[in-house]
Amino acid sequence: MIANYGYKDGSGDYFIAIDTDKCDGCGKCVEACPAGVFEVVDEDPNDPFREEPLIIVVVDKRKKIKYECGPCKPPTNRPPLPCIEACPQDVISHSW
Amino acid sequence: MAEEKKQEFWRWTESNWKNPDIKWEDAKIVTAGIDVGSVSSQATVMTDGKIYAYSNMRTGSDSPDSARNALNYALEGTNMPESRIDYCIGTGYGRVNVPMADRSITEIxxxxxxAHFIYGPDVRTVLDVGGQDCKAIRCDEKGKVVNFLMNDKCAAGTGRGMEVFSDLLSVPIVDVGERSFQIKEEPEPVSSTCVVYAKTEATGLLRKGWEVNEVLAAYCSAMAERIFSLIERIGIEKGFAITGGMAKNKGVIDRMMKIIDLEAMKTDWDTQIAGAVGAALFGYALVQKGRKK
Incomplete structure (x- = not known):
């Protein structure tokens, strides 16, 4: 499942997509993210029959990820994002 | 001073229904799903995986009360005691505040x-336009989610936005769709679907000499474009089902389907009960699996 967390408003689209089929909940992105955007949960909230751990975007961060992710996304010379770098399974992608 | 009389044009009718062909006394497993949304609440009672009764009501200020009212209204006239329900699942915004729920599952x-149940197994794309959010979901042949997106930060392009607009223009909400087509020429969509600026937008156009129906058409088509831009992100697959209250507004839906260039699927069920039906089905599956939590 591709879970898109985030929002769209007048200023643009801000979604973090998590490929839950690839994610094993190792939590490396949780350690890497300076803003605490991710967390590991024991079961997928959107799939009651999956019981393996995986990451989700923290509920309180979903409506402000544009700002939470802002520091990692300077307008010029953007370095690789720490969450994407840290993930061994290529689970995370950003829409902006 | 003259007494102020204000009609509430946004008000839609609450309803309940029960299946006359089913005797709940014969059922092996009875499950319930309660969907407490931001604007409306639904309860669905299922007997052995079939819809036995449902209700559709407005959500009050109190989630537990809304959940209870919805369930009571669904069970009205059925003689079924609440204790007969084997498993109850809460969903929607107020899902953690459903007191009789055995567990909660997200509305996605x-x-x-x-939607997979009420529209049939051909459903691949589900669009739910609820009271204060918009969900776009892609699912597989079993109704399992494969891709989803939810926008609940902005009320533009949601049911509540339409309610506000119908009130501003004094057009009953159920007539909005029909009246938006009673125009000579399709107008340009309004520039913003923002609910906060709805009044500015509407009065501005009326002052320019637009007719009410034209303003409705312009708003409906702006909303259609707005919703379309959201579903575009997850990709649109044939088997397009629309749930939630907005499915009943053909002013928005017909315009949106024209943009998508697909035919929307049809159902005889109330589109607003999809979430509650899904919850009751999960309850049924969980009881069958003997996985009560």
């Missing part, structure tokens, strides 16, 4: 499952 999973 429930809507996909519910």
């Amino acid at each position: 999973a429930c809507h996909a499952r519910g």
Whole structure:
């Protein structure tokens, strides 16, 4: 499942997509993210029959990820994002 | 001073229904799903995986009360005691505040499952336009979610936005769709679907000499474009089902389907109950699996 967390408003689209089929909940992105955007949960909230751990975007961060992710996304010379770098399974992608 | 009389044009009718062909006394497993949304609440009671009764009501200020009212209204006239329900699942915004629920499941999973049930197994794309959010879901042949997106930060392009607009223009909400087509020429969509600026937008156009129906058409088509831009992100697959209250507004839906260039699927069920149906189905599956939590 591709879970898109985030929002769209007048200023643009801000979604973090998590490929839950690839994610094993190792939590490396949780350690890497300076803003605490991710967390590991024991079961997928959107799939009651999956019981393996995986990451989700923290509920309180979903409506402000544009700002939470802002520091990692300077307008010029953007370095690789720490969450994407840290993930061994290529689970995370950003829409902006 | 003259007494102020104000009609509430946004008010839609609450309803309940029960299946006259089913005797609940004969059922092996009775499950219930309660979907407490931001604007409306639904309860669906299922007997052995079939819809036995449902209700559709407005959500009050109190989630537990809304959940209870919805369930009581669904069970009205059925003589079924609440204790007969084997498993109850809460979903929607108020899902953690459903006192009789055995567990809660997110509305994403429930809507996909519910749409898959009420529209049939050909459903691949589900669009739920609720009171204060908009969900786009892609699912597989079993009703399992494969891709989803939810926008609940902005009320533009949601049911509540339409309610505000119908009130501003004094057009009953159920007539909005029909009246938006009673125009000579399709107008340009309004520049912003923002609910906060709805009044500015509407009065501005009326002052320019637009007719009410034209303003409705312009708003409906702006909303259609707005919703379309959201579903575009997850990709649109044939088997397009629309749930939630907005499915009943053909002013928005017909315009949106024209942009998508697909035919929307049809159902005889109330589109607003999809979430509650999905929840009750999950309950049924969980009881069958003997996985009560």
